[in-house]
Amino acid sequence: MNNKYKDITGQRFNKLTAIKFSHNGNSGAYWEFLCDCGKIKIIRLSCVKDNTTKSCGCYKRNLRIKHGLYNSSIYSCWNHMINRCNNKDDHNYKNYGGRGIKICDEWLKIENFYKDMGDCPKNMTLDRINNDGNYCKENCRWATKKQQNRNYRRNRLIIFNGEKKCLIEWAEIYGIEPHTLSKRLKKGWPLHKAFNANDHRIVTITYKGETRCALEWSKIKNINYGTLLQRFHKGWTNDRLFYKKI
DSSP: OOTTSOOOTTOEETTEEEEEEEEEETTEEEEEEEETTSOEEEEEHHHHHTTSOOSSSHHHHHHHHHTSOTTSHHHHHHHHHHHHHHOTTSTTGGGTGGGTOOBOGGGGSHHHHHHHHOSOOTTOEEEESSTTSOBSGGGEEEEOHHHHHHTOTTOOEEEETTEEEEHHHHHHHHTOOHHHHHHHHHTTOOHHHHHHTTOTTOOEEEETTEEEEHHHHHHHHTOOHHHHHHHHHTTOOHHHHTOSOO
16 A cells, blocks of 8 residues: 555545555545445545545435435535534634534434525525534524624624624624724724714714714604705704604
């Protein structure tokens, strides 16, 4: 056997047990494996180690017969979840299983996962509500890419006027580029200044003890933004500013 490759004779990978080294190919080393079903097959080692190949082929056939979900989008979603939490060779393991994220016992079977989550809606992917929590029915949802990005564990959460939002959401509300807002906060700017600085067009209104920008008030009170600004610049009192009809 080529000394370049580690001897894995006797090691088990899912339903396959390594018997002996076979040969070197353009894509790496090939080994003979004994499957649990009794069949011996030569398989590329890298495919076995990254869980691409779990058996001689009988596992896929049994899956098709058992639940009919193999090769479906829900199976792909479930399989990726299993790998990033349980397979140390998966490139995403360090961000999931490597930091303690686990899968509930029920979801180790795809039938239970499918029963709880159903089909994946278009343009959505599996998301954990609590990014530090485990994969289970109570902590998972189907979410858009935008929702997932806002739920990213490195997102900065900011509390302003009693509301907690991620930095990107606050930037959208106040019409600021996220990287600009981030730089201001890193420099230690107070929140009211970071949200409003360098833009004379941004008007803040204090109403019943709460200070918000005019754009945010217009959304909360369901009043046209331009109308609200006109009233403000005419000197209308705060009680009149938010009347829909005058």
